[in-house]
Amino acid sequence: MSDARAAIFGQLRAGLGKGDATARRAALEAALAQPPRGPQPQRPADLAARFRGRAEALSSTVDAVAARADVPAAVLRYLGARGLPPQAVATPELAGADWGALSLRFAAAVDADSVGISGCFCAIAETGSLMLLSAPETPATVSLLPETHIALVDVHRIVPTMEDAFALLRTERGRLPRAVNFVSGPSRTGDIEQTIVLGAHGPRHVHLILIGS
Amino acid sequence: MSGASQAMHFKARAGDKLADRILQGALKKAQPLFTAKRRKGMASLAADGLDFAAMRAAAQAIRQRVLDDLDVWLEIFEARAVAAGAEVLWARDGAEAARLIVELAQREGVRTVTKSKSMLSEEAGLNAALTAAGIRPVETDLGEYIVQLAQEPPSHIIAPAVHKTIAQVEALFAEAHGRPQLARTSADIPKMADEARQVLRRDFLAADMGISGANFLIAETGSAALVTNEGNGRMVTTLPRLHVVLTGIEKIVPTLEDFATLMRLLPRSATGQDISNYVSLLTGSRRDGDLDGPQKTVFVLVDNGRAGLLGGAFEPMLRCIRCGACMNHCPVYFALGGHAYGWVYPGPMGSVLTPLYTGLENALDLPHASTGCNQCGSVCPVGIPLPDLLHGLREAQNARGLRPPGERLTMRLWGWLARHPRSYRLLIRLAARYLHWLGDDDAAGRRIRIFGLAPAWTAGRDLPVGPGRSFFEQYAARKRD
């Protein structure tokens, strides 16, 4: 134990004047197993519509397709309309599918990648956010370094709130990955005269493809 | 930039800041934008069926629950952060924190450090310490980058360069990026942001160490929570091989659910956004098989005066979640800007924190830098009674004999008068007549231009003239009618 640690804890305990840290710790740790939620927002009637509305308000663009099989065509359409070549870096979890005319590299992103394609763990209707988890098959850089991030969102994976996203994470994964990233639209800054500019350091364009209905 | 406080020069600086036309222009432009943003955020809260008062009560309870057992929450956080693969270091003050980080950087052969905004780094004077050790710190939040180029401290906790005009930023960029200066209008702001993006991208990729703050530390999971809009926080915590989280020991939040509650208030209070663009929870370091992320994550948890506030009258200040709403709604802040406050934290929260963290005797004016309007207290998302705490600091100054003798004598006389109503009324009668007599007539009406007993009051404004009779006299006269 460092001197600093001992000194800080000594002062904390003197200020609190509570004694018996062991018993208090047991009680607080027990309470962590049943975390209560704070005040919850109204649940929207249509989760996908709410998600889409919020995402668009955050300057993401949104497309919708009926099934996974329609995704490559939707990506090609989007890249074509933006005048971008049909190539991208993509998270390795997407490697199994048939990507047709698209030339994809399944890896972590590097600076030269201009388009990154990822899925998402789930999406949050309340704020129009994607929840991305880092893992070997879902490296975090794919949604970070490229100028354009295309994310695939299964409409069945849209949950009402951040608390619901955490509940899903607890049941499906148990523990937190190195990085949980909630991404809500393109990167932005307002640091020069409070004028909002998109594409500060992260992606300038976030394009969402909703799958299913 | 350093951890040293200049807070003793508040009054002298205030005069300079009031006379600085460029600063006054920048502040005038910024204030309505800040308040409008929060109003929008509050409207969206209401649109979701959430009541600000209820949300604030919940947020306050979460933060207070942490303070009630802060020692134990820190133990739980430490145990879980270590179990997830991070290292946890402790520092009693800013200098110790800076030393730990410099030593770590030297051991690991670090040459360039990219930084995402950390107010604790300012408390610690970390950039100066790194530079002195031959390590290059690069601030990557655009606002922080601008003030680093200007070799100034930030003037606002969430908008560090709010005091800079576009022309000043252009001059800094031209010099730092080695190009001629151009005439810029607001239409050029995207170009300027892009220029910074290109320059800083190289540093993101080259840095060996990333240093971030943490908006919160989640006890349940041992994670750092980071909230940014630019994405620089993600860069700094993903690309370099080392990640250092430098933050204060009071930043704990028990659970992910509690974090979700606070996240409904933090961005809305700060910038009016329902959510910031990037919200990251960082737990441990690169896992087996991961293709990116730092190999090593080190938390440096700093006291620097915080532990001493527990259990005392100023404990509520530790609930602060650094949203900036109090300064965004403060008439004193917008008259002077953040630099007048002389240390790391400006505005009402700074006027409370600076004397507490750097010594009452080193910031004598700050507890008085308030109009008592309580705008700050009414917008604070964790219910900190900022005006009450400022009053408490004034009382503490008085108790420690830190007020000037003249003021203490006046207060004692006032105390005596307040307990002797006859003498009080007599004096007030005389004073009312004297003040009436002092006034001059001119086209604008009757005003007191120079008030000899307290000339500072009339140095920048006139006093209105009273009716020449005390309240008691007028009351008695009306009762007779």
Ligand code: SF4
């Ligand atoms: S004191 Fe309150 S309003 Fe001011 S920064 Fe802290 S939390 Fe925000």
